[in-house]
Every structure is written in structure tokens, then in C-alpha cells.
Amino acid sequence: MDRRELLELLRENARYSTADLARQLGADEEAVETAIAELEAEGVIRGYKAVVDVEQLDDTPVRAFVECNVALDRETGYGDIAQRLVKFDEVRSLRLVSGDYDFALEVEDDSMGALSRFVSEQVAPVPEVTQTVTHFIMTSYKEGGIEFGDGDDDDRLSVTP
Amino acid sequence: MSEFRIADRVASVPPSGIRRFFELAEEMDDVISLGVGEPDFTAPWRARQAAIDSLERGRTSYTANRGMAELREEIAGYVERYDLSYDPDDEVLVTAGASEGLDLAFRALVDPGDTVAVVEPCYVSYRPGVTFAGGEVLSVPTRAEDGFELTRDLLERSGAADADLLVLCYPNNPTGATMDREGLAEVAAFARENDLTVLSDEIYAELTYEGEHASIAALPGMRERTVVFNGFSKAFAMTGLRLGYALGPADAVGAMNRVHQYTMLSAPTTAQYAALTALRKCADDVGDMRDQYDRRRRFVLSSFEEMGIDCVEAEGAFYAFPEAPGGDAEAFAEDLLEAERVAMVPGTAFGAGGQGHLRASYATGIDELREAMARLRRFLDAEQ
Numbered sequence: 001m002d003r004r005e006l007l008e009l010l011r012e013n014a015r016y017s018t019a020d021l022a023r024q025l026g027a028d029e030e031a032v033e034t035a036i037a038e039l040e041a042e043g044v045i046r047g048y049k050a051v052v053d054v055e056q057l058d059d060t061p062v063r064a065f066v067e068c069n070v071a072l073d074r075e076t077g078y079g080d081i082a083q084r085l086v087k088f089d090e091v092r093s094l095r096l097v098s099g100d101y102d103f104a105l106e107v108e109d110d111s112m113g114a115l116s117r118f119v120s121e122q123v124a125p126v127p128e129v130t131q132t133v134t135h136f137i138m139t140s141y142k143e144g145g146i147e148f149g150d151g152d153d154d155d156r157l158s159v160t161p
Numbered sequence: 162m163s164e165f166r167i168a169d170r171v172a173s174v175p176p177s178g179i180r181r182f183f184e185l186a187e188e189m190d191d192v193i194s195l196g197v198g199e200p201d202f203t204a205p206w207r208a209r210q211a212a213i214d215s216l217e218r219g220r221t222s223y224t225a226n227r228g229m230a231e232l233r234e235e236i237a238g239y240v241e242r243y244d245l246s247y248d249p250d251d252e253v254l255v256t257a258g259a260s261e262g263l264d265l266a267f268r269a270l271v272d273p274g275d276t277v278a279v280v281e282p283c284y285v286s287y288r289p290g291v292t293f294a295g296g297e298v299l300s301v302p303t304r305a306e307d308g309f310e311l312t313r314d315l316l317e318r319s320g321a322a323d324a325d326l327l328v329l330c331y332p333n334n335p336t337g338a339t340m341d342r343e344g345l346a347e348v349a350a351f352a353r354e355n356d357l358t359v360l361s362d363e364i365y366a367e368l369t370y371e372g373e374h375a376s377i378a379a380l381p382g383m384r385e386r387t388v389v390f391n392g393f394s395k396a397f398a399m400t401g402l403r404l405g406y407a408l409g410p411a412d413a414v415g416a417m418n419r420v421h422q423y424t425m426l427s428a429p430t431t432a433q434y435a436a437l438t439a440l441r442k443c444a445d446d447v448g449d450m451r452d453q454y455d456r457r458r459r460f461v462l463s464s465f466e467e468m469g470i471d472c473v474e475a476e477g478a479f480y481a482f483p484e485a486p487g488g489d490a491e492a493f494a495e496d497l498l499e500a501e502r503v504a505m506v507p508g509t510a511f512g513a514g515g516q517g518h519l520r521a522s523y524a525t526g527i528d529e530l531r532e533a534m535a536r537l538r539r540f541l542d543a544e545q
């Protein structure tokens with residue numbers, strides 16, 4: 001079975017049943033189950049989560065995108081700093097990026113105040129961090145590859161040649 | 162009521178067999194339709210953007226009759242992937258859909274009384290097109306046991322040796338059948354021996370899932386007797402933009418252009434700009450759509466197999482053509498629609514060889530397909 005294609009399907013919809021995955025891949029269910037178990041064991045698949053439009057929740061969490069610059073020294077590398085930052089639950093994602101700053105963080109908290117405090121009290125004071133720029137997320141149009149619009153209606157005629 | 166006397170050649174053509182079924186399906190709510198003959202995807206965003214840009218820049222005039230030179234060049238380059246080589250100046254004609262191209266070919270190449278052999282089951286427009294041009298249709302039915310491929314034997318038995326033209330379509334609507342080089346070589350030999358002009362509708366070429374698409378025009382001695390039809394409706398999901406093209410030797414394409422220049426002037430300009438960008442920048446979109454169709458294809462074929470429904474391994478387009486359980490496709494399709502609100506088109510709508518079969522289009526999202534298969538399963542269980 002084609003593992004790349006299996007992954008593509010799971011990334012499209014992690015809730016496909018094993019039977020439906022098998023049908024789409026033209027494989028048998030057992031092979032699909034084995035392949036998934038392997039991908040999990042190898043750490044290729046790291047988890048399964050719902051893509052939620054948080055703006056529709058009663059208690060909408062506040063999210064921000066934080067640019068973070070750091071200064072390295074002989075003893076401390078990017079990995080060491082990252083190890084410290086990933087431990088916070090507020091940090092939803094942490095990536096080392098190219099360009100004007102070093103780390104891109106996505107942080108989430110209950111309120112603007114809580115989130116600001118988190119950045120100023122937990123991120124900024126890390127000794128290697130030289131600068132942070134926080135962008136509060138105002139509206140999300142697409143997350144995890146899924147558009148948040150109303151979707152396009154299927155306006156095709158129901159039966160055509 | 163007015164009192165027009167409708168011309169015989171029009172009055173003699175029955176309304177499309179699909180029409181009745183469409184009306185049945187339209188009356189009901191919550192129908193999952195596997196009866197749709199066009200992509201569920203929208204045209205690639207870049208192509209749409211190009212159409213918008215062209216309007217913003219005021220590109221709203223006619224183009225050259227044969228289509229914009231740039232587009233013809235791009236088309237000629239694109240079809241090289243099928244081992245086809247055509248001169249953009251006088252061997253490529255941009256048309257308002259492959260539909261217009263086919264109509265032009267019938268009008269330009271068929272004289273009253275000429276016989277046109279049509280390989281069936283097939284797309285519903287060939288027969289009327291031939292009739293409108295004054296030609297006679299000779300049906301060449303293909304069979305499930307041959308995987309709905311055309312063979313020399315079928316051509317011989319149907320009397321196609323005496324025909325003037327041969328119309329075929331692979332990958333096929335409605336069967337999903339494809340033909341490889343070897344299979345086509347047999348057909349090509351027959352066409353050469355019997356001096357047949359071949360009209361090859363290859364609009365689903367890019368939607369070939371097993372092996373590579375082979376064009377009959379690329380076989381030895383075939384280029385000079387074949388006109389190939391293709392377009393942007395299927396692979397590029399651009400049905401409503403109405404853009405296609407015909408490829409053939411200069412005399413055939415020139416004759417078609419003579420009809421085209423008086424009846425159409427030029428294919429829609431906005432669509433031509435979209436098509437130019439589609440060819441230049443949308444290969445990835447086409448690849449993604451093909452991958453998705455392929456998964457749905459496997460999903461549908463596996464589901465039929467699990468339900469014990471016989472179905473030829475469809476390898477192209479976006480159709481499967483299963484046998485109707487019980488044998489009566491019309492009754493089955495109507496009962497299924499009535500009981501479970503799933504629409505599939507009875508095979509007879511597509512001509513000879515279609516009886517006892519149903520066309521199931523998988524140009525439908527996987528969630529709907531899954532629901533449709535669950536309903537079909539329930540329907541079959543209830544029948545027993």
C-alpha cells in the first residue's frame with residue numbers, strides 16, 4: 001500500500017474509518033491498520049485533532065502569533081531554547097523560521113490580558129530572547145487547510161450527460 | 162401554441178433519455194446524485210483569476226476565428242504528452258466546448274447519406290449530431306465482457322467496414338473504459354483498411370488512472386485520417402466556460418473552421434484567457450483532482466464488489482458502469498431513486514450495449530459517495 005497516499009487521506013480527514021480508507025486505497029483493512037500503527041510508532045503521525053472554528057465557541061479563546069528573536073551563545077542552540085518554550089501549554093505551535101526573526105509561536109489563552117501576561121512573563125524573560133512582537137489573531141479564514149466560509153453550493157444540475 | 166413546422170431532421174431526434182430521469186430526480190429532496198456528468202470541483206483559482214484579469218483589462222472582443230494564437234501554441238505543446246504533434250497555425254481549432262468541435266466535424270465531414278459508425282454506449286450527442294448533419298448512424302455496440310473496449314471483431318460484425326466515419330471515445334463516458342495502444346492498433350488497422358475517417362473524443366484523456374492515455378491519432382498512418390477532440394471541461398473542471406479544441410490535418414480543420422467562422426466567429430474570449438492560464442499554471446490542480454477521482458473510483462469499485470454488484474474495472478473518466486442487479490436497469494434506477502434517493506442513470510440512455518447497466522458518476526464528494534453506497538447497500542438488503 002502507498003503510505004504517502006494513506007497519509008494524504010488521513011491529513012484530509014483523520015476520521016475516515018479503516019474500511020473507507022481501505023476502499024479508497026484499494027487495499028485491505030488489515031494492511032491499512034498495520035500501516036497506521038507503523039506510522040504512529042515511527043512518529044510520522046503525531047496525533048489526531050479536530051479543526052475547530054473557535055470563533056463560534058461561547059468562550060472564544062484569544063490567539064496570537066508571536067515573532068521571537070533570540071541570541072545564541074556557545075552553550076545554547078535553537079533546540080535548547082525551543083525545549084523550554086514548547087513546555088508551556090499556551091504554546092500551540094513553535095517553529096524556527098527563516099527571515100527577520102527566529103521563532104514563530106502560536107499562543108492561545110483565555111483572554112487578551114492572560115495572553116499578554118504569558119508573553120511578557122514567560123517568553124520575553126527567557127535569557128536568550130532579545131525581542132518579541134505579538135500579533136493578535138482577529139479572524140481566521142482558513143485553518144489546517146479548511147476554509148471557514150459557507151462553502152460553495154453545488155449548483156450543478158442533478159442529472160446531466 | 163404557435164404553428165411552427167419543425168424541420169424533420171430535428172423532429173426525428175428524440176429528447177435525451179437522460180431528461181426524464183433528470184425530471185424525476187429534480188422532484189425529490191435529499192437526492193444524492195451519481196448522475197452528474199461534470200466535475201464537482203470548481204475551475205482552478207488561477208484560471209478563474211486569469212478570466213477576471215482579462216475582463217479587467219477589457220479583453221472583450223472577438224479573437225481570431227481559430228482562437229488566440231498564443232492559446233493554439235500552448236495547446237499544441239500540451240498535447241505532445243500524448244505523442245501528438247499539430248501545427249498551431251492551421252491544425253488546431255479552439256471551439257466553444259468539445260461539443261462545438263464535434264458538431265463542426267459532423268457538418269464539415271458528413272454528407273447526407275454518409276454512414277457514421279458510432280461506438281456505443283457513448284456520450285449522448287454523437288447520434289443527434291450525425292442526424293443534424295444528414296448522416297446515417299451505424300451503431301457499434303461494445304460489451305461488458307470486453308471491458309467495453311472496441312475490437313476488430315465488433316467493428317466487423319456491426320458492418321462498420323462500409324461506413325465513412327468512425328466516432329469513438331476513450332476514456333469513455335459512460336463506461337469508464339480506456340484503451341491502450343495495442344487495442345487501438347487493431348482499430349487503427351481496421352480504419353486504414355476500410356478507409357474510415359476517425360473522430361476521436363479524448364476529452365477525458367487526462368483522467369486516466371491505470372497506465373497512460375493513448376491517442377489513436379498517434380498510431381502509424383492515423384494522423385492523416387483522424388480528428389481529435391479535447392477540452393477544458395473535464396480535466397480542468399471548466400464546463401461552464403465552454404472551451405474545447407479540435408486537432409487534425411489542415412484540410413479537415415480548415416473545413417471545420419469554415420463552418421465555425423460563420424456560425425461562432427470565435428470561442429468565448431474570457432474562457433480562452435482562462436484556458437491559457439489553465440495550461441500554463443494549473444497542472445498541479447489537475448493532478449490533485451485526478452488523485453481524488455482515483456480514490457473515489459477505488460472506493461466505488463470496492464463498494465460494488467462488496468455488495469456483489471458486477472462492474473467492469475473502470476480505468477478512466479469519472480464513471481463506473483455496473484450491471485443493474487436484477488437486470489432491468491430502468492426499474493432498478495427508479496426504485497432506488499424512489500426508496501433511497503440515490504440517482505444513477507440507466508445505461509440505455511447511452512445507446513446500444515448500455516442495457517442492463519447503470520452509470521454511476523463519482524464526480525461527487527467522498528462523503529456523499531459514502532452515503533450513497535450506504536443507501537445502496539440498505540436498498541439491496543431490503544430487496545432480498
Ligand SMILES: Cc1ncc(COP(=O)(O)O)c(C=O)c1O
Binds near residue numbers: 258330364403
Ligand atoms: C465524452 C464527452 N464528450 C464531450 C463532452 C462535452 O464537453 P464540452 O463541455 O467540452 O462541450 C462531454 C460532456 O459531458 C463528454 O462526456
